[in-house]
Amino acid sequence: MRLKLIPLQIIICITFLVSCTDNLNFDNINLELEPEFTSPLVFFELDQRDFLDENDQEITVMSDITIFRILDNTVLKDNLVELAIDFEIENGFDRSFLVDFVFLDEDENITYNIDDFSINAGDLDYSSTRSIVIETSPEFLNSTKVRVDVVLSPSSTMLNPDIEKIFKFRSSGTFYLKFLI
Amino acid sequence: MMRKIIFHFFLLFVIAIQAQQHIAFSFGETPQTLMLNPGSETNYKSHYGIPVLSNFHFTIGNTGFQMGDLFSNDSRSFNEKFEKVLNQLEPDDYINLNTKIDVLSFGYRYNNKTYISVGFYEELDLMVYFPEDAIEGLYFGNDPFFNRSFSISQAIMKADLMGVLHAGISKKIDEKLTIGGRFKIYSSSLNVETNNNSGSITTTTNNINISRLTLQNLDAGVSTSGIDNIEEDVLSNTFLGGNLGIGFDVGLTYHFSPQIEFTGSILDLGFVKHSKNTRNFSAKGNYVFDGINFEYNSDDLIDYLKQLGQDIDARIPSEETGDAYTSWRPMKLNAALKYSFGERRNKFCYTKTHKQYYYNSIGFQMHTIMRPLKPQFSFTSFYEKSLSQKIHTKFTHTINDYSSTIFGAGASLQLGKLHVFGALDNVLGVRDLSTLNTISLNFGLNIIIN
Numbered sequence: 001m002r003l004k005l006i007p008l009q010i011i012i013c014i015t016f017l018v019s020c021t022d023n024l025n026f027d028n029i030n031l032e033l034e035p036e037f038t039s040p041l042v043f044f045e046l047d048q049r050d051f052l053d054e055n056d057q058e059i060t061v062m063s064d065i066t067i068f069r070i071l072d073n074t075v076l077k078d079n080l081v082e083l084a085i086d087f088e089i090e091n092g093f094d095r096s097f098l099v100d101f102v103f104l105d106e107d108e109n110i111t112y113n114i115d116d117f118s119i120n121a122g123d124l125d126y127s128s129t130r131s132i133v134i135e136t137s138p139e140f141l142n143s144t145k146v147r148v149d150v151v152l153s154p155s156s157t158m159l160n161p162d163i164e165k166i167f168k169f170r171s172s173g174t175f176y177l178k179f180l181i
Numbered sequence: 182m183m184r185k186i187i188f189h190f191f192l193l194f195v196i197a198i199q200a201q202q203h204i205a206f207s208f209g210e211t212p213q214t215l216m217l218n219p220g221s222e223t224n225y226k227s228h229y230g231i232p233v234l235s236n237f238h239f240t241i242g243n244t245g246f247q248m249g250d251l252f253s254n255d256s257r258s259f260n261e262k263f264e265k266v267l268n269q270l271e272p273d274d275y276i277n278l279n280t281k282i283d284v285l286s287f288g289y290r291y292n293n294k295t296y297i298s299v300g301f302y303e304e305l306d307l308m309v310y311f312p313e314d315a316i317e318g319l320y321f322g323n324d325p326f327f328n329r330s331f332s333i334s335q336a337i338m339k340a341d342l343m344g345v346l347h348a349g350i351s352k353k354i355d356e357k358l359t360i361g362g363r364f365k366i367y368s369s370s371l372n373v374e375t376n377n378n379s380g381s382i383t384t385t386t387n388n389i390n391i392s393r394l395t396l397q398n399l400d401a402g403v404s405t406s407g408i409d410n411i412e413e414d415v416l417s418n419t420f421l422g423g424n425l426g427i428g429f430d431v432g433l434t435y436h437f438s439p440q441i442e443f444t445g446s447i448l449d450l451g452f453v454k455h456s457k458n459t460r461n462f463s464a465k466g467n468y469v470f471d472g473i474n475f476e477y478n479s480d481d482l483i484d485y486l487k488q489l490g491q492d493i494d495a496r497i498p499s500e501e502t503g504d505a506y507t508s509w510r511p512m513k514l515n516a517a518l519k520y521s522f523g524e525r526r527n528k529f530c531y532t533k534t535h536k537q538y539y540y541n542s543i544g545f546q547m548h549t550i551m552r553p554l555k556p557q558f559s560f561t562s563f564y565e566k567s568l569s570q571k572i573h574t575k576f577t578h579t580i581n582d583y584s585s586t587i588f589g590a591g592a593s594l595q596l597g598k599l600h601v602f603g604a605l606d607n608v609l610g611v612r613d614l615s616t617l618n619t620i621s622l623n624f625g626l627n628i629i630i631n
């Protein structure tokens with residue numbers, strides 16, 4: 001009996017006495033996630049008619065606003081490092097524009113104002129990327145609304161609604177996040 | 182030094198008491214074997230499982246990576262290792278956890294040809310396929326992957342926690358054939374499953390806005406039961422208080438000759454009808470998001486977010502219901518062919534009978550578990566060695582989804598009336614943890630009366 005047990009004992013002992021864990025390291029298991037999420041934001045098209053009131057008087061400032069609830073998400077809010085917004089604008093008008101892209105809080109106080117874009121008359125290929133770095137602009141995280149003001153610059157050239165000219169605005173945001181797990 | 186000795190004593194204890202289910206299959210004529218094949222031969226008068234300890238089984242494995250891939254002791258950052266693992270994952274890679282604990286188990290011989298066994302066990306089974314696209318999407322975001330479709334169909338998982346009350350009968354037809362069956366009543370306290378999802382999310386460029394998000398052909402759903410009362414009743418519901426179902430095991434043992442034996446079984450051919458505490462979620466549709474289209478209507482300011490929400494609800498209707506649903510048990514198919522040789526002995530069995538057996542056997546086994554995506558196959562070759570009438574050992578080599586180098590060892594010991602059974606699968610993985618991606622343990626303590 002004793003002799004017959006020896007092989008089993010040898011197998012068990014060899015297997016486990018040489019058990020090797022030195023080549024593993026369970027320290028420093030820090031996973032750093034830095035995902036980049038892109039989402040379209042605001043877009044619109046305006047023609048010359050849109051800048052004229054019922055008396056054909058020029059409307060110099062067009063304004064629209066939307067609620068912006070993305071930052072209600074605490075995961076996003078707590079881990080957002082930067083928001084980069086790409087803008088592409090086609091100005092078919094014979095007039096230049098200023099565009100104001102503003103983030104507001106619940107009480108419509110400005111939380112972040114992206115510098116005015118100045119779009120020259122006839123510029124069909126305007127593009128720009130603006131970045132909001134949270135570290136330097138933490139109040140941005142209180143944003144709940146986005147307002148886009150389109151300001152028609154004064155000129156001696158009058159708008160003519162009978163001629164089709166389009167002002168196109170497009171924007172897309174890339175949210176840079178950072179998590180440590 | 183002392184810690185090392187204690188550690189090795191612990192490991193010795195582990196190997197002495199534990200084993201893999203497929204090592205237990207067709208091995209040693211133990212009570213555990215009856216649970217894997219109700220048609221296995223029994224050569225004892227009765228058995229009584231030690232409550233909770235009569236059969237404990239635990240297995241965990243993943244097909245996507247080994248321990249060393251993530252935790253190797255080298256200069257690479259954890260992110261580098263994680264990204265390499267992510268790169269090698271395939272949509273059919275999965276993680277599986279299964280554990281079974283026999284709460285009660287006993288059996289007795291009705292007559293020379295009939296053995297009856299009954300019992301109750303708890304089982305937890307978790308099967309999750311790695312949703313590679315979702316993991317990559319969360320890890321990198323969608324920005325680096327313009328024009329790539331992230332598949333929703335990769336979301337496949339099934340989790341079950343249940344108690345199983347069972348009664349089985351093993352009937353010896355003649356010297357060659359033994360057949361058996363087992364009837365089971367399942368009591369599921371927790372079930373979560375999602376499968377057959379479809380759809381994709383793609384980020385593209387387009388002319389309307391700079392980027393576009395497209396959700397295409399979404400048809401997804403999750404069925405759950407028991408998640409609302411998970412804290413209060415999760416264990417008590419396994420004792421016939423949960424959602425009930427029925428199932429069967431069938432099996433046989435056939436001797437082509439005194440030396441060649443075939444065993445086969447089908448386990449868990451059954452289902453659970455979930456009608457209590459169910460919550461099901463589903464969503465279906467298509468959606469293209471180009472952003473918020475400002476209309477500059479100064480007379481009537483538009484609530485764009487509300488408009489967007491209504492539009493999404495209309496195009497992707499989702500619902501939550503408490504409807505009943507049926508969950509099929511993961512059916513298992515087992516088969517083994519064994520050739521015995523070497524020294525031949527007589528063994529005293531129950532009342533006035535003897536059985537001839539050989540000291541050595543070799544053979545092949547096949548195990549299949551029906552899983553949501555595809556069957557999970559295991560092919561095992563084995564060598565059995567009886568060291569005495571009361572000490573049997575089994576050594577296995579298994580090829581399956583996890584690895585092609587899984588070596589296992591099991592031992593069955595009779596200490597008076599106390600029968601101890603244990604085995605460990607993936608001995609190499611335990612020896613070198615860096616190669617470990619699956620491990621199975623099995624342990625049983627029973628009183629056997631001859």
